[in-house]
Amino acid sequence: MCGIVGAASANDSIPFLLAGLATLEYRGYDSAGLALLPNEGVNGLQRARSKGRVAELASKVAQAGMSGNVGIAHTRWATHGVPAEHNAHPHISGGLAVVHNGIIENYEALREKLQGFGYVFTSDTDTETIAHLIQACFKGHIGEPAENLLSAVQCAVAHLKGAFALAVISEEEPECLVVAREGSPLMLGIADDGHYAASDASALLSVTKRMMYLENGDIARLTPESISLIDRLGQPTQRNVITSSLNANAVELGDYSHYMQKEIFEQPQALSNTLEMISGAGQLQAGIFGAEAADIFAQIDSVLIIACGTSSYAGMTAKYWIEQVAGITCNVEIASEYRYRQSVPNPNQLVVVISQSGETADTLAALHHAKALGHHHTLAICNVPESAIVRETVLRFITRAGPEIGVASTKAFTTQLSVLFLLTLLLAKANQRLDASTEKAYLDELRHLPIAVGKVLALEPSIKAWAGYFADKQHALFLGRGRHYPIALEGALKLKEISYIHAEAYPAGELKHGPLALVDSEMPVVVVAPNDETLEKLKANMQEVSARGGVLYVFADSGSTVTSSENVHVLQMPDPTGFKDGGFKTDDFKSTVFKSTDLKNNGLLSPVLHVVALQLLAYHVALVKGTDVDKPRNLAKSVTVE
Ligand code: F6R
Numbered sequence: 001m002c003g004i005v006g007a008a009s010a011n012d013s014i015p016f017l018l019a020g021l022a023t024l025e026y027r028g029y030d031s032a033g034l035a036l037l038p039n040e041g042v043n044g045l046q047r048a049r050s051k052g053r054v055a056e057l058a059s060k061v062a063q064a065g066m067s068g069n070v071g072i073a074h075t076r077w078a079t080h081g082v083p084a085e086h087n088a089h090p091h092i093s094g095g096l097a098v099v100h101n102g103i104i105e106n107y108e109a110l111r112e113k114l115q116g117f118g119y120v121f122t123s124d125t126d127t128e129t130i131a132h133l134i135q136a137c138f139k140g141h142i143g144e145p146a147e148n149l150l151s152a153v154q155c156a157v158a159h160l161k162g163a164f165a166l167a168v169i170s171e172e173e174p175e176c177l178v179v180a181r182e183g184s185p186l187m188l189g190i191a192d193d194g195h196y197a198a199s200d201a202s203a204l205l206s207v208t209k210r211m212m213y214l215e216n217g218d219i220a221r222l223t224p225e226s227i228s229l230i231d232r233l234g235q236p237t238q239r240n241v242i243t244s245s246l247n248a249n250a251v252e253l254g255d256y257s258h259y260m261q262k263e264i265f266e267q268p269q270a271l272s273n274t275l276e277m278i279s280g281a282g283q284l285q286a287g288i289f290g291a292e293a294a295d296i297f298a299q300i301d302s303v304l305i306i307a308c309g310t311s312s313y314a315g316m317t318a319k320y321w322i323e324q325v326a327g328i329t330c331n332v333e334i335a336s337e338y339r340y341r342q343s344v345p346n347p348n349q350l351v352v353v354i355s356q357s358g359e360t361a362d363t364l365a366a367l368h369h370a371k372a373l374g375h376h377h378t379l380a381i382c383n384v385p386e387s388a389i390v391r392e393t394v395l396r397f398i399t400r401a402g403p404e405i406g407v408a409s410t411k412a413f414t415t416q417l418s419v420l421f422l423l424t425l426l427l428a429k430a431n432q433r434l435d436a437s438t439e440k441a442y443l444d445e446l447r448h449l450p451i452a453v454g455k456v457l458a459l460e461p462s463i464k465a466w467a468g469y470f471a472d473k474q475h476a477l478f479l480g481r482g483r484h485y486p487i488a489l490e491g492a493l494k495l496k497e498i499s500y501i502h503a504e505a506y507p508a509g510e511l512k513h514g515p516l517a518l519v520d521s522e523m524p525v526v527v528v529a530p531n532d533e534t535l536e537k538l539k540a541n542m543q544e545v546s547a548r549g550g551v552l553y554v555f556a557d558s559g560s561t562v563t564s565s566e567n568v569h570v571l572q573m574p575d576p577t578g579f580k581d582g583g584f585k586t587d588d589f590k591s592t593v594f595k596s597t598d599l600k601n602n603g604l605l606s607p608v609l610h611v612v613a614l615q616l617l618a619y620h621v622a623l624v625k626g627t628d629v630d631k632p633r634n635l636a637k638s639v640t641v642e
Contacts (some may be wrong), residue, residue, distance in 0.1 A: 002089075002101040002636075003027040004186075005203050006072040006167035008177040008222040009194030014066060016196065017073040020203035021054045023251060026259075026405050026630070026637040027101075027200065028077025031088035032057040035097035036068030037174040045095050045171055049088035069194075069224065070177055072167040074099035077636040080107070081124030091128040093119065093135035095171030096149075100127040101199050102164035102184040103641045110159065117141045126162075133159060134168060150221045153178045154234060157219065163361065163640065165199055177222045181214040184640050185359050185388065188212040190241060194224035200638075201386075202403055205248040212239045213386050242386075251403050258629045260406030260498070264615050265457060268450035270411040271418050271608075273400035275446055278422070282440050286426050289379060290395035296377045297430040300350040302329040304375075306338055306366045307354040308639070310409040310493060311416060313486040314381075315354050317607050318420035320483035325434070325604070326427035335366035336642070345373035352379045352423070356404060356412035357638040358387020365642075367392055381419050383412050397422070406630045407637050408497045410615050413490065414453065417608050421446060445605055452605075455574035456612040460620075462571055463613060466553060467620035469569075470501065470524055477515065477525045478505040478614075479541060481534040487607045488528050491614030498622040498632050508541035519550040521567075526617070530573075530606045531557035542568070555613050557606070573609060 003024025007013035017034050025032075033049030034057065046066055050056045054075060074089035080103075081087035090097040104110070107126035110133060115121070119132040136142045137155035146152035149170050157166075163183025169176075179186060179197045189196035189204035189211055197220075198204050201211055214220065217232025218239070231237040256262035277288055286294035303322055305315035315332040322330040333343075335353075339362060351370045355363045358380070367378065367389060378393040385398045399415035425442055428434040434442075470476060476495060480488030485507045492503035506515050508527070519525065525545050529538055539562065542552055546567060556562040558575040622629045 002077050002199070003075045003203065004072065004099045004101050004165060004167050004197070004199045006099070006169075006177045006179060006197040006222070007194060008070050008175070008224050009196070010224040011069065011193050012067045013069055013071040014061060016207055017071050018054065018058050018061065019206045020198055021057070021073050021075050023203045023205075024198070024200055025054050025075050026407060028075050028636045029053055029631050030076055030078050030083030031085065032073070032075045033088040033090055034061065034071055034073035035090040035092070035169060036066060036071040037169050037171065039068050045092065045097055045169070047090055047092060047097060049085050049090075051083055051085050051088065070169055070174060072097060072099045072169055072177065079103055079641055080126045087123045087125050089125075089127055091123060091125060091131040093128075093131035096131060096135055096138070097169050098127060098131040098134065099167050100130055100164055101640065103162045104129060104160055104164060105162035106160070130156060130160065130164075130166060138172070149173045149176060149178045150219060150228070150230070153180055154219055154230070157182065167197055175223050178219065179214070179222065180219040182216050186214045188214065188220060188222065188227060190227070195222040195227055197222065201244050201246055202251050205244070205246060205251075209244045209246070210241055211244050212241050214239060246403065251405060258406065258619075260408055260410060260619055260629050263404055263406050263411045264612065264619060266402065267411045267414050267457070267612060268454045270399075270401040270415050271453060272450040273402070274415040274418055275449070276400070278443060278446065281443060283436070284422065284425055284429065284439065284443065286430070288422065289397050289426070293395050293426070294430075296350065296395065297426055299348065300328075300377055301348040302346065303331070303350045303352060303427070304370070305330065305332045305352045305354065306335050306363060306370065307332075308335050308360050308362050310413050310490060311354040311356060311363070313490040313493070314413055314416040314420060315352070316486035316489070317417060317483055318424065321421060321424040321604060322427060325424050326431050327433050328427055328431055333366070335360070335362040339366040339369045343373070345375060347374045347376065349375060350377045350379060351375045352381065353389055353393065354381045354416055354420075355387070355389050356383045356401075356409055356416070358382040358384040358389040359638050359640050360389075361640050361642050364388055364392070379423075381416055383415070405637070407632055407635050408494055408618070408629075414608050414611065418446065418449060421605065442604075445603055449605055449608060452574070452609055453612055456609050457616075459571065459574070459613060460616055463616040464620045466569065466571070466617065467624045469551075469553070470495075470499070470617075470621045471624040473501060473522060473524055475518070475523050476501055476503040477518065477523060478503060478528070479508040479511065479525060479538070480505065480528040481508050481538050482532065483604070483607050484528040484530055484610060487611045487614065488526070490611055491526060491528070491618070494615055494618035495621060497635065498618055498629050499625050499627055500633070501621065508538050511541055511544055516544060516548065519545055519548045521549050521551060523550060525550050525552050526614070527552055527554040528610045528614070529554050529556040529560050529562055530610065531560045532606065535560055555610055571613070573613065
C-alpha cells in the first residue's frame, strides 16, 4: 500500500521521482505528492501535493517549475484520513519532510505527546506524527538533541510501533536523504549519478538495475556520492548489491489497452516460464521447492495453506487436488482470520503461504504466528523473489509470472495454481500415491497447459459479446462445484473488483439453501460447467435457476451437452483433444516441450482454463462500464497494512 521513492542525485531528481511514482501508482492512487530540497538560489523546502493521480501532481510540478537534486515522493492509498490534499504526503515539520508506507500503530499516543510539546497537526494521518517526532528528536524534545538527520531518524524510529518504510529530507542537511525500514519493503538503487530509494524495484529501473534490499531495522543515509547504512543496533552494516533481473519493458503496456488485458494474455508465457524446469522432465524432483523439500515432504502428515483474496482461492483449489491425488489432509485459512484465532498447532504440518506480492501484511503476520506456534515446515509460493514472505520460509517456489501491475490478479493466480499442482504431485509421490506413468501423464498435462490457456484466450470475441448483458446489472451469481467452486469465487471477485457489480459465488449445491431466493431475470447466473464427475448434479442446479426465471451464462466443456435456449447462454470451452494440433505453435511459448495428451476432458487442471474465461468476462464487463480497470476504486496492489 502506498509507494515511496527518494533521490539524492547529482542531477535534477524530478524526472526520476515522477517516473517512479507512475510505476508505483498501482500500490495506491488516491493522492500523490513530492518534496525537494532547495537547489542554489531557491529558498526552503518545496512541496507539491494533489488529490488524485500522479499525472495531476506532474502538471502541478511543471507549472511551479520545481527542480532539485534531493527529493522524496509518495503515492497514497488512504488508511488514516480521507483522500485529500491535506492528507497527502510528504508531511512536513519545520524544514523537514517525510513520506511513509505502512501504519504507525501508536500514532495517537505519540500525537498527544507531540501536541504537548506544541507541534501543530494539519492532517489526519499517522505519518505526520513521524515528521514531528523526527523534528522533536532534532530539537531535543525527546532525548538529547540529535546531531544529524540520521540520528534524529534513529531516535524517532525507536518510538514507532507498526510497519513502515520512511524517506526523510531536511533543510538542515540539504545534500542527503535518510531512509528507514521496518516491516514494509524498501530498496536502494545505485546509479552513476547518485543514490535512489523505492518501495518496489520496478520504480528504480529508470535509473539503475543495481540494487540493495534493506533489512528490517536498517537506516541508510544517501548522498549522491555515498551510502552509509546502520542496522537495528546502530552498527554500521552492509547489504549485498544485486543486479535486478527485472526488465523495464516488462512493465510497459505495449499494444494493450490495460495492464489487466496484457497480463491475461501473458498467461501462456507466464505458465511456460514458471514450468520451465519441468520442460523435459519425466519425473519430478522435490528439490524444485528447496534443498530440504524431499525430507520435509516425507515427514509431514497434513498441509495448511494460508493466504488472502485471490491467493486464498488458489489454495482452495489446491485443497481439492492435494486431498484427491496425494491423499493428505489439506486445510485452507484466510490469513487475517488465522493469525487471530486459537488454532490447534501441528508441527508435522506443511504450512504453505501463497502471495503474489510476498508482502501482504496479514499473510506475513500469519506466517509469523504459525512459526510462533511451532510450525517449522514452511513453504512460500510467491511471485517476488526477494520479498519478506520468501525470506522467512524454509522452502519456496518463485512463480515466474513477471511483474503484475493490474490490481486485479490474473497471471499470478494461474501460475500459483500450476505450482500448487506440482506440489500436489510431489506430495503424492512422497505419500506413495503416484506411479511413474501417472506422474508422467500429469506432467504432460502441465506442459500442455500454456497451449490450452491460449485456446481459451481465443474465445475472447465470444466472451466480449456477453459483456453487454452484465453491464447494466446490479448483481451476479457465480456457481461451480468441486475444484471449480474456488474458480467461481475468483470469477465473482474479479467481476466485483473491476466492474463494481455485486457478485457472489456459491457451490452450486448450496443454491437451494438460501441464495435461490435472489434469482430473477435481473440476476445473471454464471456457471462453471466442466465435463467432470459433478456435471449431472450441476445440470440439476441449473434447472433450479431456469425454473425461477433466472438467466444462465454457462462456460461448458465440450461434451457437456448443455444446450442454449432463450435464457440459457452457453459458451463452449475449447475441446481438450483438439489441443493436439493446436492453433498455437510451440515456438510461441519459450522452451517448454509441448506434448499432446489423450485428454477426455480438461482433467484436474481444468480450473486453470475456466478461470481465464472468467477473467476475460470481468475485463470486458468493466470495459463496457468504463471503470478504471487497472486501478479500481478503493483498492491497491500490495496490501501491506492489516
Ligand atoms: C484480487 C487480488 C487480491 C490479492 C490479495 C492477496 O484480484 O489481487 O485479492 O490476491 O490482496 O495478495 P497477495 O497475493 O499479494 O498476497
